[in-house]
Amino acid sequence: MTAIxxxxxxxxxxxxxxxxxxxxDRVLASGxxxxxxxxAAFEAEYAAFSGVRHAVGTANGTDALELALRALELPPxxxxxxxxxxxxxxxxxVVRAGLxxxxxxxxxxxxxxxxxxxxxxxxxxxxxxxVHLNGQLAPMRPLLDLAEGRPVVEDGAQSQGxxxxxxxxxSWGRISATSFYPGKNxxxxxxxxxxxxxxxxxATAVRLTGDHGSGRKYxxxxxxxxxxxxxxxxxxxxxxxxxLPAWNEARRAAAARYDRxxxxxxxxxxxxxxxxxxxVWHLYAVQVERGRDEVLAELxxxxxxxxxxxxVPVHLQPAFRGLGYAEGSFxxxxxxxxxxLTLPLYPQITEDQQSxxxxxxAKALTKI
Ligand SMILES: *Cc1c(COP(=O)(O)O)cnc(C)c1O
Numbered sequence: 001m002t003a004i005x006x007x008x009x010x011x012x013x014x015x016x017x018x019x020x021x022x023x024x025d026r027v028l029a030s031g032x033x034x035x036x037x038x039x040a041a042f043e044a045e046y047a048a049f050s051g052v053r054h055a056v057g058t059a060n061g062t063d064a065l066e067l068a069l070r071a072l073e074l075p076p077x078x079x080x081x082x083x084x085x086x087x088x089x090x091x092x093x094v095v096r097a098g099l100x101x102x103x104x105x106x107x108x109x110x111x112x113x114x115x116x117x118x119x120x121x122x123x124x125x126x127x128x129x130x131v132h133l134n135g136q137l138a139p140m141r142p143l144l145d146l147a148e149g150r151p152v153v154e155d156g157a158q159s160q161g162x163x164x165x166x167x168x169x170x171s172w173g174r175i176s177a178t179s180f181y182p183g184k185n186x187x188x189x190x191x192x193x194x195x196x197x198x199x200x201x202x203a204t205a206v207r208l209t210g211d212h213g214s215g216r217k218y219x220x221x222x223x224x225x226x227x228x229x230x231x232x233x234x235x236x237x238x239x240x241x242x243x244l245p246a247w248n249e250a251r252r253a254a255a256a257r258y259d260r261x262x263x264x265x266x267x268x269x270x271x272x273x274x275x276x277x278x279x280v281w282h283l284y285a286v287q288v289e290r291g292r293d294e295v296l297a298e299l300x301x302x303x304x305x306x307x308x309x310x311x312v313p314v315h316l317q318p319a320f321r322g323l324g325y326a327e328g329s330f331x332x333x334x335x336x337x338x339x340x341l342t343l344p345l346y347p348q349i350t351e352d353q354q355s356x357x358x359x360x361x362a363k364a365l366t367k368i
Contacts, residue, residue, distance in 0.1 A: 003303035004344045004353050007183050011348035012247075016239040020189075023235030038234040043194070045241055049161070050170040052196045054203035057229025058210055061157045061179020064193035065093030065129075067227060068175045071195075071205035072127060072151050074099060079125030082155075083113035083138075084313050084330040086131040090155050091314045093177075094129065101323060103315050105330040110274050111285075114332070115142040128152045132159035132169055134309075135185065135251070135282035136273055140164055140172045153177065156196075158282035160186045161248045165276045170196040175206075180237055185251070185282050186244050188233040250347035251281040254354060258284055258343065261358035267365050283309055286361075287339040291368035296341060298364035304357055307342045 013020075027038065039057050047055035058064040069080065080094045085106040094101040102125050104117035113130045122128065128147045130138035135158050144152060154176035156162075159169040170176040178184075180192040195206045205222075208215050213224030240247075255271075262270050267289045273279050288295050292308075299306040313333045315325035327334065343357055 001303060001356070004305060004349075004357060006305035006307050006342065006344050007346045008348055009182055009187065011346065012187070012240070015243060016236070019239040020236055023239065024232060027231050027235060033231050034228050036231045036234075038231050038238065039229050042229075042234040042238050042241070045238060046194055047196060049241060049244070050176075050196045051168040052171050052176075053198045054200060055194050055196045056203055056206045056210065057234065058193040058195060058206075059227040059229065060191040061177060061181060061184075061193035062089040062093050062096075063210065063227040064177035064179065064195045065090065065153070065155060066096045067206045067210050068153050068177045068195045068197075068202075069093060069097035069099060069127070069129075070209055071175060071202045072153070074126045074151075078127070079121075080127045080129050080153075081118055081121045081125045082129040083131050083133070083333075084315050084325075085111055085113075085310075085333040085336060086133065086155065086314060087157070087310060088314050088317060088319070089157075089179075090129060090131055091320060099127075101314075101320075103323070103325060103330065106332045106336065108332050110136070110272055111332070111336050112136070112138045112274065113143070115139055115146060118143060119146050122146055122148075122150070126150060129155060131155040131157075132162060134271070134285055135159055135162055135280040136277045137162055137164040137169055137172075139274060140167075144172065151175070157181070157184060157193075159280060160184070161244055162280040163278040164274075171198075174199060175202050180233065185248060185280055186237060186240055189236050190230070190233060192229050192233040192237065194229075247347035248280040251345060252279065254345055254347075254349050255279065255281045255284050257351065257354050258345070258358070261354060262286065262361065265362055265365060267368065268361070281345060283342050284345040285309060285340050285342045287336065288341050288365070289339065292339055292341055294368055295361070295364045298367065299341075299357075299360055302360045302364075304360050305344055306357075308337075308340055309342050310340075311337055313337050
């Protein structure tokens with residue numbers, strides 16, 4: 001039987017192949033590979049998609065987070081509260097912006113940043129950086145209330161098109177970042193990212209800082225670096241953005257199908273959606289009560305590309321030892337890291353493929 005990948009990027013490519021080829025031909029004929037009309041068009045389209053006035057393309061999502069944080073001009077070394085349960089890039093961006101990561105634990109039900117823990121950590125911090133993990137928004141209303149005017153920056157790398165109470169990912173914070181890493185819901189053919197905001201000054205700051213501090217050739221107004229979007233990536237992203245609402249809808253249907261197929265399996269719990277959230281299912285992550293690693297190995301042996309997001313939380317990574325957190329600092333996140341199992345999910349996954357995943361998972365669980 002053919003393997004079932006965690007994500008099937010070829011299937012997505014097949015849908016946009018013609019449009020991408022025509023666009024690439026156009027760019028290659030023009031000889032302009034950085035920024036250009038396709039990047040400007042994508043920025044306008046992505047801003048509209050996100051329900052904000054401005055989008056600025058960047059070289060990747062980590063840079064987008066760094067640029068968003070830098071644009072706020074917080075005092076050097078100021079604390080930024082972020083969840084321990086996230087991809088390491090969220091914390092990297094804080095450090096690279098000259099700020100101090102203040103990690104907090106997740107809530108046990110949804111594994112999103114826990115407002116109760118945020119309330120404890122915020123008094124000594126200058127900003128809040130929630131992560132919309134796996135495709136659903138962190139609880140934004142409580143978080144904005146707690147922030148009491150401190151800037152809120154959304155990490156929307158996993159949540160393009162997701163909503164909470166009808167309001168889009170990227171439109172809640174003062175400024176937000178996203179990633180178009182190939183495996184994300186909206187993925188480029190290489191690295192790319194974007195910052196989105198309603199604030200024109202912040203958008204300009206991001207644009208200048210990501211282009212050597214320059215708005216006009218040979219005039220460098222502020223310290224910057226190089227983080228621009230490639231024109232070829234904008235071509236891909238424009239073609240895929242048109243399909244994204246339908247693709248997110250297909251992900252929701254696939255997640256609902258997994259919910260049904262996996263209901264009642266012993267030793268397994270399916271992911272929960274925070275009330276008010278319209279999920280975009282970047283990842284469908286179940287929790288395995290016992291023997292997660294054995295279950296993962298069984299699935300992989302059966303040709304099923306299951307994964308773990310993320311097996312080692314940020315605070316236990318060697319690179320972040322300097323932050324001073326020890327094992328036991330964030331019990332919910334640490335417990336989840338030992339139980340999480342990500343199942344294959346992408347817009348084009350078939351019912352048959354999902355049934356095979358569910359059968360293999362049920363079989364693996366009986367062996368534990
Ligand atoms: C992917 C991701 C990033 C970083 O994006 P890159 O484009 O890989 O730099 C940041 N935060 C989260 C939560 C992510 O999933």
